[in-house]
Amino acid sequence: MIKNLLFLLISWLILGGLESEGQSINLCAESRSQATARQAVASPGHELLMNQYDVTFYKLDLQLERNSTYIAGSATIEAKVKSGELREFAFELHPNFEIESVLINGFPAKSINRDGSDALAQLSTPAKASEKVSATIFYKGTAPGSGAAAIGNGFNTARELNWGNNVTWSLSEPYAAYEWWPTKQVLTDKADSVHVFVTTSAENKVGSNGLLTSVVELPNNRKRYEWKSNYPIDYYLVSVAVSNYEEYLQYANPAGAAKPVPILNYVYSGGALNTFKAEMDRTPGFLEHFSELFGLYPFHKEKYGHSMAPMGGGMEHQTMTTQSTFTFTLTAHELAHQWFGNNVTCASWEDIWLNEGFASYAEYLALQKFATPEAAQAWMTNAQELSRQNTRSPVKVADTTSVSQIFNFRLSYKKGAAIVHMLRFEVNNDALFFKALQNYQQQYGGKTASTADLQQVFEQTTGKQLDYFFEQWYAGTGYPIFNIAWNQEQNRLLIVSNVTGTGNTSFFKTDMEYRISTTAGDTTIRVSQNSPTEEYLIRLNGQVQSITPDPDNWILKAASVARNEILEVPDGGEPILYPNPAQGYSIKVINLYFSPTTAEVYDMTGKLVRSLRLKPLPEASIPVRGLAAGIYQLVLTDGSQKYSTRFVKVSR
Numbered sequence: 001m002i003k004n005l006l007f008l009l010i011s012w013l014i015l016g017g018l019e020s021e022g023q024s025i026n027l028c029a030e031s032r033s034q035a036t037a038r039q040a041v042a043s044p045g046h047e048l049l050m051n052q053y054d055v056t057f058y059k060l061d062l063q064l065e066r067n068s069t070y071i072a073g074s075a076t077i078e079a080k081v082k083s084g085e086l087r088e089f090a091f092e093l094h095p096n097f098e099i100e101s102v103l104i105n106g107f108p109a110k111s112i113n114r115d116g117s118d119a120l121a122q123l124s125t126p127a128k129a130s131e132k133v134s135a136t137i138f139y140k141g142t143a144p145g146s147g148a149a150a151i152g153n154g155f156n157t158a159r160e161l162n163w164g165n166n167v168t169w170s171l172s173e174p175y176a177a178y179e180w181w182p183t184k185q186v187l188t189d190k191a192d193s194v195h196v197f198v199t200t201s202a203e204n205k206v207g208s209n210g211l212l213t214s215v216v217e218l219p220n221n222r223k224r225y226e227w228k229s230n231y232p233i234d235y236y237l238v239s240v241a242v243s244n245y246e247e248y249l250q251y252a253n254p255a256g257a258a259k260p261v262p263i264l265n266y267v268y269s270g271g272a273l274n275t276f277k278a279e280m281d282r283t284p285g286f287l288e289h290f291s292e293l294f295g296l297y298p299f300h301k302e303k304y305g306h307s308m309a310p311m312g313g314g315m316e317h318q319t320m321t322t323q324s325t326f327t328f329t330l331t332a333h334e335l336a337h338q339w340f341g342n343n344v345t346c347a348s349w350e351d352i353w354l355n356e357g358f359a360s361y362a363e364y365l366a367l368q369k370f371a372t373p374e375a376a377q378a379w380m381t382n383a384q385e386l387s388r389q390n391t392r393s394p395v396k397v398a399d400t401t402s403v404s405q406i407f408n409f410r411l412s413y414k415k416g417a418a419i420v421h422m423l424r425f426e427v428n429n430d431a432l433f434f435k436a437l438q439n440y441q442q443q444y445g446g447k448t449a450s451t452a453d454l455q456q457v458f459e460q461t462t463g464k465q466l467d468y469f470f471e472q473w474y475a476g477t478g479y480p481i482f483n484i485a486w487n488q489e490q491n492r493l494l495i496v497s498n499v500t501g502t503g504n505t506s507f508f509k510t511d512m513e514y515r516i517s518t519t520a521g522d523t524t525i526r527v528s529q530n531s532p533t534e535e536y537l538i539r540l541n542g543q544v545q546s547i548t549p550d551p552d553n554w555i556l557k558a559a560s561v562a563r564n565e566i567l568e569v570p571d572g573g574e575p576i577l578y579p580n581p582a583q584g585y586s587i588k589v590i591n592l593y594f595s596p597t598t599a600e601v602y603d604m605t606g607k608l609v610r611s612l613r614l615k616p617l618p619e620a621s622i623p624v625r626g627l628a629a630g631i632y633q634l635v636l637t638d639g640s641q642k643y644s645t646r647f648v649k650v651s652r
């Protein structure tokens with residue numbers, strides 16, 4: 001608990017409502033690093049038994065209080081048999097809980113067998129392939145205090161010290177759902193829907209997934225909260241939070257939603273709302289902005305919201321995040337998970353960066369929109385600095401039995417965000433970049449996805465081949481170091497870039513921008529680093545005063561720049577077009593004596609078949625994908641100068 005408070009003190013360094021990004025620690029990540037290493041709960045054999053069926057529906061009907069981890073009630077798992085015959089219904093439940101009985105399709109199980117957390121209920125009549133099975137497990141007991149979840153236990157109770165509220169809450173990620181309810185902890189098997197019914201003392205409120213469809217008054221001063229969600233959901237995103245909350249309701253109006261989206265907040269009673277209201281009021285704007293970037297809020301037919309709990313961070317429970325506090329980046333991060341993590345869930349914990357890296361990048365996007373360019377740039381500089389502190393491990397999680405490796409702050413979060421930023425730079429077209437993200441949400445919404453799936457969507461959307469990008473940044477380790485030398489003779493500038501790697505990736509292929517400041521003004525060029533050593537010959541006016549690599553800080557890197565007057569600057573020569581014949585996605589023209597801004601492609605009848613605007617760079621890249629085989633004329637111009645040449649397109 002002392003460590004949690006230390007994280008909070010560091011993270012609450014606020015300046016003008018925003019965290020001081022050079023000093024703050026992401027609450028979502030750092031508190032998770034406290035979790036101990038552990039293995040996935042189910043044995044391999046038991047997981048095979050669970051994978052004989054697909055979950056279609058969960059219903060929890062529990063009795064809970066705000067000051068206890070005692071649970072009594074039932075969990076219903078409805079499923080469909082995949083193939084063969086299902087003779088035993090397999091599920092997971094912590095040994096702390098007593099299984100009182102199991103009903104399968106309305107009949108008592110013939111037998112119930114348990115081996116640790118592995119539980120088996122024998123069907124009275126075997127179910128055949130494609131048949132539906134409904135298992136209701138009645139159980140009771142006190143949740144364990146094993147600390148196996150990402151932030152503490154799967155089921156917790158504590159007293160919030162500042163406001164004096166007792167709170168009971170769940171947190172199942174990555175392997176701790178079985179610590180509070182009978183379940184199947186397999187990421188790739190999402191339920192189609194979930195109901196969470198909680199009976200508690202009348203003074204309490206209960207936050208959970210979906211819509212609150214009813215609050216039923218019961219005898220003995222008790223109430224039953226009935227939450228229902230009709231969206232697909234993964235096991236670790238099912239949640240409850242119980243306390244004597246104060247309610248605060250907001251609305252967001254994202255484009256494309258048939259009606260406003262309610263944002264329901266359950267806040268500590270006793271004055272916490274006044275403290276956190278200003279930060280909470282950012283949420284509707286965040287939701288509307290992220291809907292513009294990623295696609296309409298995935299759960300717009302139900303709600304978004306927050307339940308407060310003294311967890312030392314945040315957890316992105318579907319449609320109702322659990323948070324200990326409200327800060328700019330924490331609120332943005334957890335909301336972005338509704339797209340990245342909830343709507344589309346990583347198919348394996350080795351791909352956790354698909355959840356955490358994109359949610360972290362959303363912090364940067366929110367700062368760009370709602371704060372200042374300086375705040376966003378400071379965030380990215382900090383993320384890159386932290387990413388450089390781990391050169392031994394890849395973003396791809398090698399040991400998914402280790403919670404601390406899954407939620408590695410520098411890799412899954414910060415380097416993950418840096419990779420997203422570099423992918424945006426690689427695409428070099430914001431419209432296409434965000435279109436790819438929207439396509440990813442549409443194609444895998446309600447499902448799970450891998451890094452290979454994300455790569456495929458980006459390749460299909462942009463026409464780029466990205467094997468090298470993901471091999472070096474996702475599967476590889478370290479980052480590139482650029483040693484840059486330059487020299488100038490008259491109007492000719494030579495830049496020589498040598499790149500080495502710091503990890504097991506010896507060379508990082510990437511584009512790079514250089515801002516060249518001269519006595520005649522500034523110009524920025526974009527070039528490709530396709531080999532460890534590249535030379536770029538540029539014609540320009542004025543004397544070079546400085547060269548700044550990557551001036552907008554797109555690339556995770558280290559770089560040094562110095563003039564080397566020993567370098568011999570070539571006289572230059574004729575422009576070169578390659579490859580010719582062309583059979584790939586694009587052709588390039590290098591060694592140009594000017595920076596073209598327009599490219600036109602004509603067929604041999606003189607018909608214009610392609611026209612595009614170019615960034616003013618000393619080399620030109622022209623897409624030729626989609627052109628029929630044949631001979632073409634290419635014309636490059638900057639409005640006053642022109643270069644024309646022929647090339648051959650062959651079918652591929």
